[in-house]
Amino acid sequence: MMYVTRRTHFSAAHRLFNPTFTNEKNEAVFDKCNNPHGHGHNYTLDVTVKGIPDPETGYVIDLKKLRDIIEEHLIDKVDHKHLNFDVDFLQGIIPTAENICLCFWQILEPQITEGTLHCIKLFESENNFVEYFGEPVTIKRYDVSHSTVSIQTL
Numbered sequence: 001m002m003y004v005t006r007r008t009h010f011s012a013a014h015r016l017f018n019p020t021f022t023n024e025k026n027e028a029v030f031d032k033c034n035n036p037h038g039h040g041h042n043y044t045l046d047v048t049v050k051g052i053p054d055p056e057t058g059y060v061i062d063l064k065k066l067r068d069i070i071e072e073h074l075i076d077k078v079d080h081k082h083l084n085f086d087v088d089f090l091q092g093i094i095p096t097a098e099n100i101c102l103c104f105w106q107i108l109e110p111q112i113t114e115g116t117l118h119c120i121k122l123f124e125s126e127n128n129f130v131e132y133f134g135e136p137v138t139i140k141r142y143d144v145s146h147s148t149v150s151i152q153t154l
């Protein structure tokens, strides 16, 4: 088995808060990341695909193809966007790096037809990053429309 990785970058804003928490609890839990008008990050995204290289091409997956899939399905949707407001698939999701990784996985996994998706690694900063290998995890989607909060478990 071999592992190939494509690295991409995007810049985006987000605000971390849980609409079911009080303001005080949101501040206590999320601290500066709870800043009401959000803040930005320059994210680095590493996508790793595993497989056996095709003997005819020597490729697990053509990295140009992988780049195009990542650009079309992920980067174009999030780059220079506010993750709390502008991105359909993140609506109501607390946009931590963990939750972003999970949503990215769900979108990307079915698009990878040569090899299989192995890991999504998202750097929020040089020192903070999350790796996700596709194990089942539960996250929540909070719908705050109509001044009530409904919660969907994903």
Ligand code: NI
Pocket: 014, 033, 039, 040, 041
């Ligand atoms: Ni942040």
